[in-house]
Amino acid sequence: MASVGTAPVSPRGPLVRPLVVAVLCLLLALLVVRPVGAQEAAADLDPLVRQLADRDFAAKITAVEALGATGDTRAVPVLDAMLTGRLAVRSADGRLVITESRGSVLLLTDPLSGAEVGEADKSAVDFIAVNNRLRGVLRGTLGGLTLLSPDAGRRREAADAVFRTRDSALLPLLERAAAREHDAGVKSRMDRALAALRALAAPDPAQRIAAVTALRNLADPEVRSLLATIAAADTDANVREAAATAQRHVEQRLALWGVLGNVFQGVSLGSVLLLAAVGLAITFGVMGVINMAHGEMVMLGAYTTYVVQDLFRTYAPGAFDFSVLVAIPSAFLVTALIGILIERSIIRFLYGRPLETLLATWGLSLVLQQAVRSIFGPSNREVGNPSWMSGALDLGVLTLTYNRIWIIVFSIAVFAALMLLIRASGFGLQMRAVTQNRRMAAAMGIRTGRVDALTFGLGSGIAGMAGVALSQIDNVSPNLGQSYIIDSFMVVVFGGVGNLWGTLVGALTLGLANKFLEPYAGAVLAKILILVAIILFIQKRPRGLFALRGRAVET
Amino acid sequence: MTSTRSRAPRPLAGGLLAGSGAAAATIGLLLAAAVLVPVLNLAVAADSPVHMPTWVVSLVGKYLTFALLALSVDLIWGFCGILSLGHGAFFALGGYAIGMHLMREIGGRGVYGNPLLPDFMVFLNWSELPWYWHGFDSFPFALLMVVLVPGLLAFVFGWFAFRSRVTGVYFSIISQALTFALMLAFFRNDMGFGGNNGLTDFKDVLGFDLQDDRTRAALFALTAVVLAAAYFCCRLIILSRLGKVLVAVRDAESRVRFLGYRVEYYKLFVFVFSAMLAGIAGALYVPQVGIINPSEFAPANSIEIVIWVAIGGRGTLHGAILGAILVNYLKTWFTGAIPELWLFALGGLFIAVTLLLPTGIVGLAEHLRRRRPPATGDETPHLARETAP
Numbered sequence: 001m002a003s004v005g006t007a008p009v010s011p012r013g014p015l016v017r018p019l020v021v022a023v024l025c026l027l028l029a030l031l032v033v034r035p036v037g038a039q040e041a042a043a044d045l046d047p048l049v050r051q052l053a054d055r056d057f058a059a060k061i062t063a064v065e066a067l068g069a070t071g072d073t074r075a076v077p078v079l080d081a082m083l084t085g086r087l088a089v090r091s092a093d094g095r096l097v098i099t100e101s102r103g104s105v106l107l108l109t110d111p112l113s114g115a116e117v118g119e120a121d122k123s124a125v126d127f128i129a130v131n132n133r134l135r136g137v138l139r140g141t142l143g144g145l146t147l148l149s150p151d152a153g154r155r156r157e158a159a160d161a162v163f164r165t166r167d168s169a170l171l172p173l174l175e176r177a178a179a180r181e182h183d184a185g186v187k188s189r190m191d192r193a194l195a196a197l198r199a200l201a202a203p204d205p206a207q208r209i210a211a212v213t214a215l216r217n218l219a220d221p222e223v224r225s226l227l228a229t230i231a232a233a234d235t236d237a238n239v240r241e242a243a244a245t246a247q248r249h250v251e252q253r254l255a256l257w258g259v260l261g262n263v264f265q266g267v268s269l270g271s272v273l274l275l276a277a278v279g280l281a282i283t284f285g286v287m288g289v290i291n292m293a294h295g296e297m298v299m300l301g302a303y304t305t306y307v308v309q310d311l312f313r314t315y316a317p318g319a320f321d322f323s324v325l326v327a328i329p330s331a332f333l334v335t336a337l338i339g340i341l342i343e344r345s346i347i348r349f350l351y352g353r354p355l356e357t358l359l360a361t362w363g364l365s366l367v368l369q370q371a372v373r374s375i376f377g378p379s380n381r382e383v384g385n386p387s388w389m390s391g392a393l394d395l396g397v398l399t400l401t402y403n404r405i406w407i408i409v410f411s412i413a414v415f416a417a418l419m420l421l422i423r424a425s426g427f428g429l430q431m432r433a434v435t436q437n438r439r440m441a442a443a444m445g446i447r448t449g450r451v452d453a454l455t456f457g458l459g460s461g462i463a464g465m466a467g468v469a470l471s472q473i474d475n476v477s478p479n480l481g482q483s484y485i486i487d488s489f490m491v492v493v494f495g496g497v498g499n500l501w502g503t504l505v506g507a508l509t510l511g512l513a514n515k516f517l518e519p520y521a522g523a524v525l526a527k528i529l530i531l532v533a534i535i536l537f538i539q540k541r542p543r544g545l546f547a548l549r550g551r552a553v554e555t
Numbered sequence: 556m557t558s559t560r561s562r563a564p565r566p567l568a569g570g571l572l573a574g575s576g577a578a579a580a581t582i583g584l585l586l587a588a589a590v591l592v593p594v595l596n597l598a599v600a601a602d603s604p605v606h607m608p609t610w611v612v613s614l615v616g617k618y619l620t621f622a623l624l625a626l627s628v629d630l631i632w633g634f635c636g637i638l639s640l641g642h643g644a645f646f647a648l649g650g651y652a653i654g655m656h657l658m659r660e661i662g663g664r665g666v667y668g669n670p671l672l673p674d675f676m677v678f679l680n681w682s683e684l685p686w687y688w689h690g691f692d693s694f695p696f697a698l699l700m701v702v703l704v705p706g707l708l709a710f711v712f713g714w715f716a717f718r719s720r721v722t723g724v725y726f727s728i729i730s731q732a733l734t735f736a737l738m739l740a741f742f743r744n745d746m747g748f749g750g751n752n753g754l755t756d757f758k759d760v761l762g763f764d765l766q767d768d769r770t771r772a773a774l775f776a777l778t779a780v781v782l783a784a785a786y787f788c789c790r791l792i793i794l795s796r797l798g799k800v801l802v803a804v805r806d807a808e809s810r811v812r813f814l815g816y817r818v819e820y821y822k823l824f825v826f827v828f829s830a831m832l833a834g835i836a837g838a839l840y841v842p843q844v845g846i847i848n849p850s851e852f853a854p855a856n857s858i859e860i861v862i863w864v865a866i867g868g869r870g871t872l873h874g875a876i877l878g879a880i881l882v883n884y885l886k887t888w889f890t891g892a893i894p895e896l897w898l899f900a901l902g903g904l905f906i907a908v909t910l911l912l913p914t915g916i917v918g919l920a921e922h923l924r925r926r927r928p929p930a931t932g933d934e935t936p937h938l939a940r941e942t943a944p
Contacts, residue, residue: 284724288724290724290727290728346906346910349910350909354723354724355723355724356909356913357909358724358727359858359861359862359905359908359909360905360909362858362902362905363862363902363904363906363909364902364906365902366899366901366902366905367898367899367902367903368902370895370898370899370902371899373895373898374895486731486732486735489728489731490732493725493728493729524739524740527736527739528739528740531732531735531736531739532736534729534732535712535715535733535736536715538719538721538725538729539715539716539719539721540719542719542720542721542722542725543725
């Protein structure tokens, strides 16, 4: 056993970890001295159960612990009844019973066999008193006993419960359970609990160090606090040091996972912002118009999704999983057409007057909101997730929901397609020309009016597709657009005009900054800080991060 | 300039020099209202047909505070080309400043009977007054804050923005971000301004009961007089040399700069002055409606102010007053009669005015009165063009 202690203390080399695992397995094999013997202990159970009715709390605790030590799962209902205050003694004959409320009377059952033994009035039984200390012992023991449950989920819960009790009396039971555990997931939880209990209570410091070292690769806040306790309270200086090292190691891992989690959340928010803002950026870049009704285009896209899903539910319920795929082009077409209509009927009369356009499109947004409210009602509409978008990817400490992952993929796809359109198509060339120098472009024969209309349609269509994505993670209500419009403006002015990379960088920066500030400042304050930061940033770069340079954009 | 579409010059509706008749009429009307409305409310018997109920007095008083707010926006937008979409913030800050005083004046008469702490602080288990609430028990101090807080915020914000030459829609967007950030901040309970509910349940001002008809009438008269005075001050600014520079900045900012003017100082002055006016409007608004809460900071409110100005007639001052009263009267009527149509009406107004009536009602009236097509080469300044995209 001496070699067990020395190996894991060595520095964290890549070869050490398998070694630790091997050593631990050996350790387990050595410690599991006898197989589970539930049946042979059955006869001993009865006196122990009767001892539970003892007036002395210490005696009760001894009995509970002894019951736990038998490893007999028949003790589980008895202990459970005791914990929930249903264990009682019948006054008439002093028989121990489990009571169950049946209206005004109590149904009595035998604690071990579970057979009914009659009914009694509440006054005809004496309930067995429990105090807090006893409750703690009961919980731990119950956890220990359910370790042997045939249900893997319950074993897993029990392993975690034992881990939390930090009760070394459960160690032998846990060792037995771990030795015969086949489910890898449950086994890892049991090993965690095992290492925790050993690290706390193994008599040999070398064993404790081995256990502490086994814990250090678990990125888990509970392991961290356990190690902190050991680092502060262990009697052996070497163990304390090992625990402190392991604690730092766990903290580093936790911090890393925390950062990864924030990055995912930030990228997810950033991709939503990108979808919402990129259409706005195009319109603003080409036409110099801030389209205040842009948020309503997003909202209309979300409602298109709702309508498409409704049609699917009515006519093709089996194909519901494809509804979102159909909704994407539908939303694009609907909102693009509305966008072109708006451009032809309102915006083209306001060229060269960006501030008036801003006001007119704001008015338009009010009209659209109220129209949707009149047609669909003011309350939220139910939009479902297709099966391939529900659920989550579980990475241990981190849980990534599939809908967020798909939205990230979708926004990258939209961005790439847009880049391709602008860089590689004739229309894209014309759009860039008009962005850079409208008069010169017109002089070269580009029909700037047509470019404007199509650009506005394109921007609106992208907003509609953003609405499809948002319908999967947000409430679909007439106010949906309002909650994204200011953020979208911020992305555009932050990123700069006339360059889509600016929008991408802007959206990701804002998303990440938001999510990294949130743990420290809270969601609202984080948002305020971001807004203030952007206001200050605009002072430094009045045209955003990636401004077009040259005479063309000077006023 | 990339735009090929700068519009044909149009005369500034109402004119700056020719508008003195309208100016006298505006001031006269306001002062007459300041006298007449209290008389109709207090001195005329309640069953008389010309009696004015108190709720109408307060309602019209509210319109007049909005008119003052619109005036402040017209001063910067109509004459200096600064479209602030965050002017509601200055209005709300002025309102909060006077609201804090009114809260302090409740004293021990609150629900919890705490002589020092307002009810919401007792509710949040605060044990002492936050430092920024000190001094507001004094009325003159609160009045000072009504102009100082919005003025200071406008100074800091404007100093950064104008010095960096943040103009056009960029300025509009960041001013909107400003009011949005303030709204989020004031919604927080731990900011110490009552969170969601804001400040309300005011009892009296300077010892006069706020529910009393006479106090209401006096507040109305005060609002009308202040509005008239503010209008007069704005006209003074507009007619001065300073005002001419402001108009020049609006029409051709770069050119004015090349001529050697420090454009940012002119803009900063008029922006700060306008923010102070908005703060005063907020301070007059709060005692008359009896509540101030963070929704006053909502960006939508600030945009609505702009449409009051646009409907009345941008760059005319009295048009802003007219527009504010008219739109708010319409709002009262619509939300009473057919509430579901109000947003259609308001949205439609935004679109119709910008498309069909760029000079507003005053401009239309002027046009009809003159019965001639807009002349070019007029000596009045033109709303020529915005800075091009």
